[in-house]
Amino acid sequence: MRVGVVGCGYWGSNHVRVLSAMPSVAEVVLIDARTERLESVGRNYPRSLRRASLTAALDDVDAVVVATQPDAHFEVAAEAIAAGKHVLVEKPMATTKADAEEMVRLATEAGVTLAAGHTFAYNAAVWKLTSIVQRGELGRLHYLDAARLNLGLYRDDVNVLWDLAAHDISITTALLRDVPDRISAWGSRHTSRFGEDVATMRMLFDRRQVESTVRVSWLDPLKVRRTTVVGSEKMAVYNDLDTDQRIKIFDRGRMQHADAPTSDPFSISYRYGDITSPHIEFGEPLRFELEDFLRCCSSGAVPVANGLAGLTVVAVLEASDASLRENGALVPLELPDLAATMIRAVA
Numbered sequence: 001m002r003v004g005v006v007g008c009g010y011w012g013s014n015h016v017r018v019l020s021a022m023p024s025v026a027e028v029v030l031i032d033a034r035t036e037r038l039e040s041v042g043r044n045y046p047r048s049l050r051r052a053s054l055t056a057a058l059d060d061v062d063a064v065v066v067a068t069q070p071d072a073h074f075e076v077a078a079e080a081i082a083a084g085k086h087v088l089v090e091k092p093m094a095t096t097k098a099d100a101e102e103m104v105r106l107a108t109e110a111g112v113t114l115a116a117g118h119t120f121a122y123n124a125a126v127w128k129l130t131s132i133v134q135r136g137e138l139g140r141l142h143y144l145d146a147a148r149l150n151l152g153l154y155r156d157d158v159n160v161l162w163d164l165a166a167h168d169i170s171i172t173t174a175l176l177r178d179v180p181d182r183i184s185a186w187g188s189r190h191t192s193r194f195g196e197d198v199a200t201m202r203m204l205f206d207r208r209q210v211e212s213t214v215r216v217s218w219l220d221p222l223k224v225r226r227t228t229v230v231g232s233e234k235m236a237v238y239n240d241l242d243t244d245q246r247i248k249i250f251d252r253g254r255m256q257h258a259d260a261p262t263s264d265p266f267s268i269s270y271r272y273g274d275i276t277s278p279h280i281e282f283g284e285p286l287r288f289e290l291e292d293f294l295r296c297c298s299s300g301a302v303p304v305a306n307g308l309a310g311l312t313v314v315a316v317l318e319a320s321d322a323s324l325r326e327n328g329a330l331v332p333l334e335l336p337d338l339a340a341t342m343i344r345a346v347a
């Protein structure tokens with residue numbers, strides 16, 4: 001397989017690094033409109049082909065990774081698909097739901113693989129937490145809370161929800177094996193040139209009677225990458241920055257004694273039990289993501305983070321934009337039935 005990486009910026013250069021170390025990849029073609037990026041990334045891969053555009057690279061590649069800024073994803077992916085190439089498009093897969101739907105339609109008609117760059121769908125800690133949640137170890141779920149904060153990196157083409165919450169939407173749909181029914185979002189713009197740089201999103205999963213809150217910021221002094229899941233029996237915290245103990249399970253909770261009247265203040269007690277941390281065999285998520293993509297290109301199988309998963313994340317983000325414009329009003333998620341069914345089946 002010869003793979004072209006369109007966009008060799010911050011994240012595209014990671015794709016180049018991982019692909020270059022994969023035995024199934026015969027050639028990695030570096031593609032970027034900026035000559036200085038081709039030169040600086042190309043220094044580590046002196047024998048790699050370099051091209052200034054996808055058009056100029058079409059004869060040299062069988063599959064394409066689209067790691068440009070989000071507002072160029074659709075145009076580049078559509079060109080690749082029209083030329084019969086398999087495509088993996090970074091998150092967010094597109095900047096409108098209509099474009100994401102069209103991308104899925106084009107790939108389906110062309111019979112090529114379409115994958116979304118949802119790195120956390122390939123993260124062993126997310127797999128572990130998903131199995132803990134799905135086995136019912138935490139009891140009945142009360143709520144989920146996620147925070148993804150840091151100083152920067154600001155983007156000029158999408159707001160902070162489209163940049164950062166894309167990850168938390170993907171994690172939450174995996175944990176719950178479901179898509180939200182209603183979304184609300186609110187945020188503020190402080191120092192960004194484009195859109196909100198601090199925002200909160202609330203996703204309501206009506207069928208499950210669970211809600212998930214996601215806080216994202218490009219303007220915070222501390223780096224935080226955390227997902228908390230609170231259940232009736234136990235609570236779990238996934239801290240992606242704690243590489244030794246990414247997941248901790250807290251045997252903690254608040255209990256109402258069954259035989260005591262609810263009016264009795266002494267009928268409530270708090271439980272402070274053990275804190276445990278399961279072993280996680282961790283590998284680089286981007287490697288798993290690219291291995292899955294290339295396997296699916298060869299076999300015709302459907303990637304874990306497929307086009308419909310990409311479309312779902314974009315649809316949630318578009319609903320969040322609508323809610324931002326209406327001061328946080330709840331907006332129903334409108335998704336093709338097929339996408340919701342796939343997410344529940346695959347996640």
Ligand SMILES: NC(=O)c1ccc[n+]([C@@H]2O[C@H](COP(=O)([O-])OP(=O)(O)OC[C@H]3O[C@@H](n4cnc5c(N)ncnc54)[C@H](O)[C@@H]3O)[C@@H](O)[C@H]2O)c1
Pocket residue numbers: 006007008009010011012031032033034037052053054067068069070072076090091092117118119163
């Ligand atoms: N999955 C993840 O964990 C993760 C992490 C970071 C970024 N990303 C995503 O990766 C994408 C790229 O982000 P980044 O921070 O690397 O951006 P970046 O601005 O550093 O790099 C983008 C590069 O694309 C090039 N480019 C743009 N349009 C092009 C075109 N039509 N043809 C050729 N080259 C073109 C630019 O010259 C630039 O070098 C974004 O969609 C972002 O959301 C994903």
